[in-house]
Amino acid sequence: MILSRYERMIARRYLLPGKGEGFIFLVAGISLVAVMLGVAALVIVMSVMNGFRAELFDKIVGLNGHAVVQAYGGQMRDWRQVVGLAETTKGVTSATPLIEQPLMATYNGRVEGVLVRGMRVSDIRSNKTIGSKVVMGSLSSLMPGSGQIAIGSGLADQLGAVVGSQISLISPQGQTTPFGTVPRIVQYTVGAIFTIGVYDFDKAYVVMPMEDAQTLLMxxxxxxxxxLQTSDADQVGPILAPLATKVGKMGVIQDWRQMNAQLFEALAVERVAMFTVLSIIILVAVFNILSSLIMLVRAKTRDIAILRTMGASRGGMIRIFMTVGTTIGALGVVAGLILGFIFLYFRQSVVDFVQLVTGQNLWDPSIRFLSELPSKTDPVEVTVIALMALLFSFLATLYPALKAASTDPVQVLRYE
Structure with a gap:
């Protein structure tokens, strides 16, 4: 929309408060603030939800892989063959044998349920989810037969254990006696403590060399x-389809979508619902722009009539008032994006401050899964939000602009 010099001058004049027009300027300012808050709310909420999904995906997939070949009956004796077949499958980047078993752990009279995970030593050290999150001790102490284990920070807090503590793991699969099965109790030394960032994992995981896990569980x-890790998590199904037919007699393949279907589907539904609800905030803000422009047109009726008698076209009037409304919307969008990015940058500080003022724990890891408020801004999503707000603002200018263009100067100036 190209404006002439006088149209730009008049549009700029109408954007600034004139004598006796303070109320109209106030309404326009409120409209700008409303658009700003609506855009900021959308950017913040969508970025946090994207971050929540991304963090959960990274943590869960980092520990459980994109998929697993689950053994029938819980024991896979031909795991080397499965690993070999997986590594030769196109799109599979790694295949790691695992042992996972829920057990009980005890230390100083405290008992907690744990999930024991046995891995090859090389796999433990190369696992980024665990290796980069060690807060105490070292994974280098974990060697087959050393009796050293690594535990989550949440579990360490619940047991009161530190590096060097002697923790006993209790397995129900023990020796059979005439009086029944005697649980197997083996003592291990804590060699490292790690923090994954997912509360349920940190309070349960015990990592040990695979050979020690095989001995413990007999x-x-x-x-x-x-x-299994693949080159593309979103294409895990097609990538693993050839492998599924080869290992069908040894186990069944489950990918990350099947193992965590309810969680990620719930996040997707909530994401769509929040976007829809918060979009209504922008729509309400746009109605403020509409009302302020209608009041501006009524206040400037005499000016419009004079401009029309001086040769201003109907199209010129339409462009002037559309420019005024769209400018308010555009300034609100820019301010909203800036406010949203500032909030996201200081998001954890804001949460901590609100918790300090209210005395309430707003981010309980036991409920939220993650230990900190996550964020991941999608540039495409931000662009869509900005364009949507601009489109709503533009549409709100149509009626006032057409009303101004239809002003009859003869009727207005008849008694002047």
């Missing part, structure tokens, strides 16, 4: 599953 040379 599995011999068996494992429970083989974890």
């Amino acid at each position: 599995l011999g040379d068996s494992v429970n599953m083989v974890e």
